[in-house]
Amino acid sequence: MSYANRSVEGTLSYPFGKDAVGKLTYTRDGNQWATIGRRGASKNLPDAFWYTGTFDINLKRRTVVHHVQYSSITAFEGTDLVRSFKLRRNRLTLTIAPSGGATGVIKWKRLHVHALEAVGLSD
Numbered sequence: 673m674s675y676a677n678r679s680v681e682g683t684l685s686y687p688f689g690k691d692a693v694g695k696l697t698y699t700r701d702g703n704q705w706a707t708i709g710r711r712g713a714s715k716n717l718p719d720a721f722w723y724t725g726t727f728d729i730n731l732k733r734r735t736v737v738h739h740v741q742y743s744s745i746t747a748f749e750g751t752d753l754v755r756s757f758k759l760r761r762n763r764l765t766l767t768i769a770p771s772g773g774a775t776g777v778i779k780w781k782r783l784h785v786h787a788l789e790a791v792g793l794s795d
Contacts, residue, residue, distance in 0.1 A: 673692060673693065673694045673695075673696075673708070673778065673779060673780050673781065674686075674690075674692060674777075674778070674779045675687060675688055675692050675694070675708055675776065675777070675778045675779075676776070676777055677774040677775065677776050677777075678774060678775050678777065679773055679774050680770075680773045680774075685774075687718075688708055688709060688710040688718075688719075688720075688721070689710050689711060689712075691711050692708055692709065692710060692711070693708075693709055693710075693711060694706065694707050694708035694709060694780075695707050696764070696766075696778075696780050698727060702726050702727060702728075703724070703725070703726055703727075704724070704725060704726065704727040704738055705722070705723065705724035705725075706722065706723055706724075706738070707720065707721070707722040708720065708721050708722070708778070709721070720744065721744050721745065722743065722744045723738070723740045723741075723742065723743035723744065723745075723748055723753075724740075724741060724742050724743075725738060725739045725740045725741035725742070726738075726739045726741070727739065733756075734756055734757055734758070735754055735755060735756055735757065736754075736755050736757050736766070737752050737753070737754050737755075738752070738753040738755065739752055740752070740753060753768075754769065755767065755768060755778075756769075761782075762781055762782040763779060763780070763781060763782065764779070764780045764782060765777065765778070765779050765780075766778045766779075766780070
């Protein structure tokens, strides 16, 4: 997986380093959770971010909405995180709308095909 923010000037930054690790899971019954973390410890930067809740998919708009129930960032709890998605072969790319001038792009590698097919995200 990878996670990068692109500024309006085109500069890339990596909130959890260039070698970030993580896992995104969607279940057949509509639950989801995401974790993203930094390899190794950092004294000045957050080491991980996570949230869990439910989700909805809009295939026409190519968006997935994560309805956050619990998060390592409490301000996210009770909110909806809208992500545009692209699915190409075994890669799922989620794009986070610009916030503060930056667009977030998270790329995930598909591990289990049947799970994505169950929620309507197969290509």
